[in-house]
Amino acid sequence: MSPPPELPRDDRVALDFHRSVFGGRITVATDDDAHNVTDPAESDQMMYGEILSDNGFRVMVYDVPSHTAWDPGAIPVFVSARGVDAEEIAGYWGELAAGATILMPLAPAQWTPLYGMLRDRFGVTGVLDVEIAWEG
Known part of the structure; x- marks a missing residue:
């Protein structure tokens, strides 16, 4: 990578x-x-x-x-977009994915109906997923 x-x-x-x-x-x-x-x-x-x-x-x-030291590899930053609607998250994904590096394709995961990770064309790592109710 x-x-x-x-x-x-x-x-x-x-x-x-x-x-x-x-x-x-x-x-x-x-x-x-x-x-x-x-x-x-x-x-x-x-x-x-x-x-x-x-x-x-x-x-x-x-x-x-x-005058401030900055090393994006030492202190990574993630933007997390979580929604309750799979269609909304898929829409955000479609726009963010243009020119991005896909780190994990948007797809069902064990803990959520949709999860994906990408690094957009500006170097920002985004995590998108659908929120589900936790039973505990």
């Missing part, structure tokens, strides 16, 4: 892509907006970015400043 591609310094393209999949609205605050500029070349980086979908799904992101 090859390492994931580096995320672009400006994650706004990835943020907009995920908004197109999950819907909702984007909120962004740059380092300049927050009066937190440590390097003038990075003043337009996202200090805070968020997608809030109409159904409550939330993704939060930020640009890693150059």
Whole structure:
């Protein structure tokens, strides 16, 4: 398995892509907006970015400043999208899978009617599944 591609310094393209999949609205605050500029070349980086979908799904992101160590292999990040409707999850999967590396195809699993894992074209690993009631 090859390492994931580096995320672009400006994650706004990835943020907009995920908004197109999950819907909702984007909120962004740059380092300049927050009066937190440590390097003038990075003043337009996202200090805070968020997608809030109409159904409550939330993704939060930020640009890693150059003075901060970042190794995506050492601290992996997963986005988990869980829903109660298989059709909804399959729809998200179809959009996220375009240009993605499929790590585990979306299919029935022992614990759920649908489960899949992929690394999207921005290097974000996504886990999608259908929620079921746990009996315990």
